[in-house]
Amino acid sequence: MHQRINEIINDGIAGLFLYEVETLLMHNDGGKTDIMNILLTGGAGYIGSHTCVVLLEQGYHVMVIDNLCNSKAESLKRVEKITGKKILFYHEDLRNPAGVDAIFRQNEVDAVIHFAGLKSVAESVDQPLNYYQNNISGTLVLCEIMQANGVKNLVFSSSATVYGNPETVPIDENAPVGAFNPYGRSKLFIEEILTDLSLADKAWNIALLRYFNPVGAHPSGLIGEDPSDLPNNLMPYVSQVAVGKLTELRVFGDDYDTPDGTGVRDYIHVMDLAEGHLSALEKLASNPGLVTYNLGTGKGYSVLEMVAAFESASGKQIPYKIMGRRPGDIPVCYANPSLAEKELGWTARRGIDEMCADAWRWQSINPNGFV
Ligand code: NAD
Ligand code: UFG
Numbered sequence: 593m594h595q596r597i598n599e600i601i602n603d604g605i606a607g608l609f610l611y612e613v614e615t616l617l618m619h620n621d622g623g624k625t626d627i628m629n630i631l632l633t634g635g636a637g638y639i640g641s642h643t644c645v646v647l648l649e650q651g652y653h654v655m656v657i658d659n660l661c662n663s664k665a666e667s668l669k670r671v672e673k674i675t676g677k678k679i680l681f682y683h684e685d686l687r688n689p690a691g692v693d694a695i696f697r698q699n700e701v702d703a704v705i706h707f708a709g710l711k712s713v714a715e716s717v718d719q720p721l722n723y724y725q726n727n728i729s730g731t732l733v734l735c736e737i738m739q740a741n742g743v744k745n746l747v748f749s750s751s752a753t754v755y756g757n758p759e760t761v762p763i764d765e766n767a768p769v770g771a772f773n774p775y776g777r778s779k780l781f782i783e784e785i786l787t788d789l790s791l792a793d794k795a796w797n798i799a800l801l802r803y804f805n806p807v808g809a810h811p812s813g814l815i816g817e818d819p820s821d822l823p824n825n826l827m828p829y830v831s832q833v834a835v836g837k838l839t840e841l842r843v844f845g846d847d848y849d850t851p852d853g854t855g856v857r858d859y860i861h862v863m864d865l866a867e868g869h870l871s872a873l874e875k876l877a878s879n880p881g882l883v884t885y886n887l888g889t890g891k892g893y894s895v896l897e898m899v900a901a902f903e904s905a906s907g908k909q910i911p912y913k914i915m916g917r918r919p920g921d922i923p924v925c926y927a928n929p930s931l932a933e934k935e936l937g938w939t940a941r942r943g944i945d946e947m948c949a950d951a952w953r954w955q956s957i958n959p960n961g962f963v
Contacts, residue, residue, distance in 0.1 A: 627702040627745060627877045631655045631695070633686055633734060634708030635679075636663040638817045639749065639806055641671055642866040643705060645815070648675040650870060655699055657692065658708065659685040662820055666962040670814040686730035689737060696741040703745035703876060705869055706734060709778070712824055713753070713920060716775035727778035728785075735789060744796045745876045746786070747869055752804045752858070752888070752925055754780045761892070762928035765802070765884050773920060783884075790882035797879055799872040804858035804888030804927050806865050808947035809954035816954030817862075818961030826895060827859070827902070827947075831955035834908040841910055843895050845917035850924060854895035858888040858926035861942035861950070871936035888927025889940040898944065905948035906956070 630647055634640050635656030641663075647654050648671070656668060656679055668679050680699070684691045686708050709727040710716065716723040731748075738744065753776040754769045771777045783800050790796045807827040809816030822838075823829040832838045846853035868887040875883065893901075899910050933939045 627873055629653045629655070629700045629702045630873065631657065631699070631701045631704045633657050633704065633706045633730075634663075634749075635705075636660060636665060636667050636681070637707055638663075639803070639862060639865060640705075640707040641667040641815050642810055642862045643707075643869045644668065644671045644679060645674055645810060646863070646866040646870050648677040648679070652873075653680075655680040655682070655695070655701070657682045657684045657686060657695060659683065662710070664818070664962040667815055667818070670962075674810065674812050674814055687726070687733055689733050692733060693737050693740070696737055696743065701738075701741070701743050703747065703873055704734065704738060704743065705747040705749075705873070706731065707749045709749065711775065713773050713775045714824060716778070717773055717920075720774040723774045723778050724781075727775075728781055731782050731785065735785075739793075744793070745798075745873075746796070747799045747801060747872045747876070748782065748786060750783055750800045750802045750884075751776070751779050752802050752886070752927065754783065754802060755925070757922045758925060761924050762890055762926050763886065764928040765886055765931055787882055794881065796882070797876040798882045799876060799880075800882070800884040801868060801872060802884065802886050802927075803865060804860050804886070804925070806862045807859045808861040808863065808942070808950040810863065811950050811953070813950075813953040813957040816951065816958065816961075818958075826857075826898060827951055830899060830902050830910055831951050833910050834902065834906050834952065835955050835959045837959065839911070841899065841912040842915045843899075843912050844915055844921060846914045847917075848923040850894055852894050852896050855921055856892040856894050856924040856926065858890070858892055859898065859944060859947060860887060860889050860940050861947045863950075864889075864940035864942050868932065868936070868938050868940075871932070871938035875936055883935070885932040885936065886927040886929050887932060887938075887940075888929050890927055890929045892924060892926035893944055898948075901944045902948040902952065905945060906952040908952075 630652050636658040756770040771780045786798050817828050850856045
């Protein structure tokens with residue numbers, strides 16, 4: 593790179609000089625590539641906002657499209673506070689083709705990370721059309737507009753839910769898939785749509801990232817998970833019990849075939865997950881076609897182990913009551929994350945104590961979330 597800069601200086605092409613140096617530095621910083629301008633759909637949400645931090649800190653230019661149906665613009669202001677960098681935010685619904693197309697025309701976009709979607713399993717059972725409409729139509733609009741604008745690098749937020757009830761654990765990417773609720777099926781259908789797209793046009797580079805159970809928060813305590821209603825997921829529920837907003841945790845089942853009878857999951861720190869997106873973007877730059885990775889830690893913890901870890905991180909007692917099993921829950925789910933390690937050079941580094949400490953810092957500083 594330095595030799596190239598010298599050549600430009602020696603050539604005396606003054607006008608080109610600044611532009612070229614800036615471009616070269618940008619494109620070679622830390623081994624990065626020419627994928628620099630990243631559009632995040634759903635970037636104001638939980639995982640998206642943490643990914644914004646990681647990308648901005650690595651020098652990427654970040655744009656966000658979000659309709660704020662499950663998030664607040666304040667999350668992005670906090671990201672700017674953490675990083676000291678600006679985000680270009682568009683308050684827009686992904687299903688509005690004219691609005692989304694205008695954003696692509698106004699900006700240089702090298703890659704898209706597609707977080708936008710509805711994510712509650714229970715709500716998806718009650719409102720299947722809403723889930724299919726939002727998740728699938730949103731993705732179709734996005735891909736059509738990307739194609740029309742010549743943008744063919746895409747990272748998609750998939751989920752371990754596509755494995756349904758796994759036959760064996762740890763789960764690797766070749767395990768059979770088969771979701772059993774509308775939310776999970778929407779993820780599976782999108783994976784299939786994106787697979788067909790990559791088969792039809794080899795110019796597409798697509799990473800399907802199957803997240804396990806994201807928890808925790810940025811260590812600053814400025815951003816974190818902010819459920820708009822009663823939390824569905826374990827760790828936000830535990831946090832709200834600890835802060836006094838909810839009285840006790842309901843533990844759904846203690847009669848599973850697990851060491852303490854409660855369900856076992858692969859909890860992954862949201863900052864590790866965010867860093868996984870950075871690695872996936874770097875992978876896309878090598879034109880891999882379609883790739884699929886589990887993003888998990890490879891370790892499973894039970895509900896009661898997570899409660900104990902949270903109690904010691906927070907110094908708060910978490911009262912709980914054992915209930916019957918929650919319909920649709922599986923006993924055990926954890927990843928084999930070795931493919932991501934081998935091909936992306938990525939592994940989750942943070943353990944459950946750090947997950948709980950960071951979740952508690954966020955919850956205790958912001959008892960009412962971003963409000
Ligand atoms: P989130 O709800 O916090 O973020 C999703 C964001 O998308 C929100 O900000 C929401 O306002 C936005 N959005 C939804 N529909 C939109 C639309 N039509 N147009 C524009 N914006 C829209 O959820 P999250 O936890 O950050 O999850 C991000 C993605 O990861 C989702 O696709 C989710 O299904 C997937 N995922 C999440 C988990 C998890 O446990 N959090 C696990 C596996 C996969
Ligand atoms: N649990 C409780 N009490 C609660 C909430 C959960 O005991 O109040 C238990 C569940 O029964 C389960 C474990 O805690 O054993 C984890 O449950 P979560 O709801 O936190 O997470 P799930 O594994 O059920 O599902 C989550 C997301 C899905 C996603 C999946 C895999 O909600 O969307 O992780 O990524 F697909």
